Amino acid sequence: MRTEIENDGPPRSPGPAAAKPVPVLAHLAAAWAVGSVFLPTAGAVLPAMLFAGGEAVFLVLAALGVAAILGYLVIVIRATRDVSVLGATRGGRLLWALLVMGPGTAGWALGWAATDAAGLGVSRDAALAFPLGGVPYALVAGVLVRGWRHRAVALVLSVALLAAGVAVLRQEPPDELEARLAARSVHRETAYVVAIPGYRPDDNAYGGGLGGSGFAPANPASVPPDRYITIAAYDRLMVGEDMCGQPTALDAHLPVGSCTAEPGGLVYRRGPVEHGYQVRVGRRYVAVVGSAAVGHALLRSAARSLRPATARELGDQEQTGDYYAAKIPGYTPQLTGIPAGLIYTPADHTGNGAQTVRITMYVSYAGGEDVCFLTKECTPAGSGLTYVRKEDTHGYAVRRGTVTVQVLGGLRVDARLLRQATLDARPATDDELRRALPPLEPSTGLDRFRRWLRAL
Structure with missing residues (x-):
């Protein structure tokens, strides 16, 4: 009886068997020695050489040290070639040595940085540094041994330690926030924030509508326009410039958009931002310009009531014949320098539109400033608050431990809004300070690496 045996090809050779435990341990121990014996020895010798022989000697010895470690690893893999998947060929053995030295050293450096960042102090404790220093080299060698079980264990441990190191290094060092505060001259005690309904902070660095200083209305349309009138005299004319039969004074801040001749010889000029009159007085041309x-x-x-300014209106300024004043009900004058003249603003201090609706928070150490100094009104307002009224601002002040918080706004700001903002003001949290303060400039490669990790 004939029996047929199916044969799909030549007999298959069994795959490489897993290495035995004792040779594997010897193989891994030899790789472990790089980080636990050779590098600590080099770390003790090289700084002394740098001090004794200078930078050139240090670099030569460092290069020799790298070559010695690489040569040592080549000897190790030649002696334990049957243990590694790269031990069969000369090129594979050289690749093994480079892989153990390169990624192993990277893991060694990452491990020291992570343990120092975590405050474990491994790099300063010889009892811990000796057994742990060689672990990264042993793990790289373990990933390259024969047998999937050995490789799986080494790979899982490598990934777990790498993930733990990265997680630690991504965290901000405990003292970095304090360093960032010091770099910006920010004192934690006076770093207060508040959110004010209907307002936006000038700098939204804190996020969430919180601000630590100035605030402006969220709706720009709610900002009232500026109101002012300037009176200045000029004695030179622009060549060939004529509007409605009237010449234009050189350098005068006078609208040149359109003109209208009016009874009494006045010429009204209107531009996109300002409007007004130019009146000839003797040899001068006096411009009366308003917002x-x-x-x-x-x-x-005002143009019809022009007259030389009085000594009282000029204060200490000498009347040179260039200063003119006018009768403008509800406005008070002040001297201006460029051009020399007078500027009139509303007597109730509501003329500077943006300033009349702005809000500013001030935080100072208690006792360093008298909140009632130079105020027109300073009265208790309950809940520990003090209402203060100054020339063109008003608001509230309150004592918070070692600091005094003041929230002041222009005269158009509702006092109730200022009161609530003063009560709501609070110290900024660490997370808010981290967001608001710019990061420190990295000073080392590790600093740059940690910043890169945080950006991932």
Whole structure:
């Protein structure tokens, strides 16, 4: 009886068997010695050589040390070639030595940095540094041994330690926030924040609508326009410039958009931002110019009431014949320098539109400032608050431990809003400070590496 045997090809040779435990341990121990014996020895010798022989000697010895470690690893893999999957060929053995030295050293450096960042102090404790220093080299060698079980254990341990090291290094060092505060001259005690309904902070660095200093209305349309009138004299004319039969004074801040001749020889000029009149007084041309929010009739009345400014209006300034004043109800004058003249603003301090609705928070150490100094009104307002009224601002002050918090706004700001903002002001949290403060400039390669990790 004939029996047929199916044969799909030549007999298959069994795959490489897993290495035995004792040779594997000897193989791994030899790789472990790189980080636990050779590198600590080099770390003790090389700094002394740098001090004794200078930088050139240090570099030569460092290069010799790298070559010695690489040569040692080549000897190790030749002696234990049957243990590793790369031990069969000369090229494989050289690759093994480079892999153990390169990634092993990277893991060694990462491990020291991570344990120092975690405050474990391994690098300063010889009893811990000796057994742990060679672990990264042994793990790299373990990933390359024969037998999937050995490789799996080494790979899992490598990934776990790498993930733990990265997680630690991504965290901010305990003293970094304090260093960032010091770099920006920010004192934690006076770093207060508040969110004010209907307002946005000038700098939204804290996030969440929180601000630590200035605030402006969230709706720009709610900002009232500026109101002012300037009066300045000029004695030179622009060549060939004529509007409605009237020449234009050189350097005068006078609108040149359109003109209208009015009774009494006045010429009204209107531009996109300002409008007003130019009146000839002797050899000078006096410009009476107002912001767009100032009424036409008020400017006309001012132009018709021009006269030389009095000594009282000029204060300490000498009257040179260049200063003119006018009768402008509801406005008070001040001297200006460029151009020399007078500027009139509303007597109730509501003329500077943006400033009348701005809010500012001030935080100072208690006792360092008298909140009632130079105020028109300073009265207790309950809940530990003090209401203060100054020339063009008002608001509240409150004592918070070692600091005094003041929230002041322009005269158009509702006092109730300022009161609530003063009560709501609180110290900034660490997370808010981290967000608001710029990071420190990295000073070492490790600093740059940690910043890169945090950006991932």
